[in-house]
Amino acid sequence: MPVNPAHTALWPAPTVSEAVDATVHVPGSKSVTNRALVLAALASEPGWLRRPLRSRDTLLMAEALRAMGIGIEEGVGPDGTGEAWRVLPAGLHGPATVDVGNAGTVMRFLPPVAALADGPVRFDGDPRSYERPLHGVIDALRVLGARIDDDGRGALPLTVHGSGALDGGPVEIDASSSSQFVSALLLSGPRFNQGVEVRHTGATLPSVPHIRMTVDMLRAVGAQVDTPESGGEPNVWRVTPGALLGRDLTVEPDLSNAQPFLAAALVTGGRVTVPDWPARTTQPGDRLREIFTEMGGSCELTDYGLVFTGSGSVHGVDVDLSDVGELTPGIAAVAALADSPSTLRGVAHLRLHETDRLAALTKEINELGGDVTETADGLHIRPRRLHGGIFHTYDDHRMATAGAIIGLAVEGVQIENVATTAKTLPDFPELWTGMLGI
Numbered sequence: 508m509p510v511n512p513a514h515t516a517l518w519p520a521p522t523v524s525e526a527v528d529a530t531v532h533v534p535g536s537k538s539v540t541n542r543a544l545v546l547a548a549l550a551s552e553p554g555w556l557r558r559p560l561r562s563r564d565t566l567l568m569a570e571a572l573r574a575m576g577i578g579i580e581e582g583v584g585p586d587g588t589g590e591a592w593r594v595l596p597a598g599l600h601g602p603a604t605v606d607v608g609n610a611g612t613v614m615r616f617l618p619p620v621a622a623l624a625d626g627p628v629r630f631d632g633d634p635r636s637y638e639r640p641l642h643g644v645i646d647a648l649r650v651l652g653a654r655i656d657d658d659g660r661g662a663l664p665l666t667v668h669g670s671g672a673l674d675g676g677p678v679e680i681d682a683s684s685s686s687q688f689v690s691a692l693l694l695s696g697p698r699f700n701q702g703v704e705v706r707h708t709g710a711t712l713p714s715v716p717h718i719r720m721t722v723d724m725l726r727a728v729g730a731q732v733d734t735p736e737s738g739g740e741p742n743v744w745r746v747t748p749g750a751l752l753g754r755d756l757t758v759e760p761d762l763s764n765a766q767p768f769l770a771a772a773l774v775t776g777g778r779v780t781v782p783d784w785p786a787r788t789t790q791p792g793d794r795l796r797e798i799f800t801e802m803g804g805s806c807e808l809t810d811y812g813l814v815f816t817g818s819g820s821v822h823g824v825d826v827d828l829s830d831v832g833e834l835t836p837g838i839a840a841v842a843a844l845a846d847s848p849s850t851l852r853g854v855a856h857l858r859l860h861e862t863d864r865l866a867a868l869t870k871e872i873n874e875l876g877g878d879v880t881e882t883a884d885g886l887h888i889r890p891r892r893l894h895g896g897i898f899h900t901y902d903d904h905r906m907a908t909a910g911a912i913i914g915l916a917v918e919g920v921q922i923e924n925v926a927t928t929a930k931t932l933p934d935f936p937e938l939w940t941g942m943l944g945i
């Protein structure tokens with residue numbers, strides 16, 4: 508297979524000797540944008556998405572919905588300011604083909620949508636997408652009445668033979684490998700004939716805030732959802748069948764993508780302001796206020812946004828990241844530069860993310876002279892003096908941003924394929940050098 512030059516290109520990560528002092532406008536949330544697209548597509552009237560994230564994952568979602576017949580017009584908003592997408596719901600059609608890339612949200616949220624289409628919808632994606640868990644969605648849809656052809660591994664590639672409607676009803680799943688199984692079934696649930704009742708039977712459940720995000724966004728478009736938090740049984744979510752409203756939704760900045768910029772303030776003893784940080788949010792990135800404070804910074808949340816200030820010292824942490832797994836690479840990078848060891852727990856499922864993130868972080872930090880060991884469910888990180896070298900990224904956007912954090916403090920770090928950040932943050936190199944005033 509020919510090697511894509513972008514995949515081997517090296518980006519010299521800038522090193523700084525002075526404290527960073529910058530304001531960084533972080534683009535919209537991937538998780539919110541892709542949920543909003545699905546909900547708007549399933550609504551019974553047109554809707555708007557303002558400040559959507561425009562990245563590989565969200566463009567794949569938009570393209571997939573278009574392939575099934577939904578209108579999505581990219582342009583400026585009704586008041587003429589800022590990017591806004593108009594979503595025009597329509598009957599869902601097959602035959603259609605969906606490229607999921609390596610987007611968990613696309614490969615998991617769309618098979619239930621495809622089950623509502625009136626013909627076959629073929630799903631395919633990057634080689635890594637074949638390895639990422641999808642059995643929870645496939646098995647559940649079969650129980651709920653869908654016909655799906657796969658190669659028997661419970662993974663991509665596959666075809667959902669939509670018949671225009673799905674019975675729905677109760678279903679048990681083990682979502683211990685991805686919270687997105689639960690979110691996927693809930694998002695389309697209002698359009699199933701009997702709604703859906705999802706019962707998680709596994710021993711652990713990662714990324715619970717992302718399930719809350721799904722529930723909040725469903726309720727915001729008029730769905731009735733019963734949850735463990737609203738007095739229901741533990742690990743059971745129930746969605747009542749019903750029409751969804753078309754809304755005008757403004758997407759919050761992606762707080763997980765704010766992480767490298769906040770980390771820059773922490774590592775350099777500087778200050779970074781992120782405008783429009785929401786006062787209340789279900790995004791897991793909000794936990795950074797607490798975790799990075801424990802690691803040596805301090806923060807102030809104002810009407811303008813979040814001001815995060817480093818103290819000049821970086822401390823290790825012992826933290827359970829099961830709720831906020833996508834923050835692990837960035838926390839590991841900061842922990843490798845700290846003045847004491849760290850233990851990151853509760854994230855065994857990261858072995859099945861964009862890459863095996865526990866193995867990748869261990870290997871890449873150790874190749875720069877670090878001392879990281881994998882545990883059954885996380886990492887032990889003992890800081891050491893690091894040196895330059897190539898930081899491989901394995902087509903993982905968060906590996907690239909983790910390498911850039913280390914590069915701030917360690918000369919000669921070269922990030923392989925920084926373009927992989929386009930998955931959720933296409934302007935990363937420009938935002939990074941802009942923050943550093945380069």
Ligand SMILES: O=C(O)C1=C[C@@H](OP(=O)(O)O)[C@@H](O)[C@H](O)C1
Pocket residue numbers: 537538539611612684685686687690713714717832833856
């Ligand atoms: O629903 C979502 O938007 C996400 C849920 C989480 O997935 P897992 O539960 O598979 O970790 C998270 O890691 C991912 O980045 C986004």
Ligand SMILES: C=C(OP(=O)(O)O)C(=O)O
Pocket residue numbers: 609610611612833860861905931
């Ligand atoms: C795990 C992630 O993405 P995905 O939505 O592809 O699961 C992530 O963004 O860290």
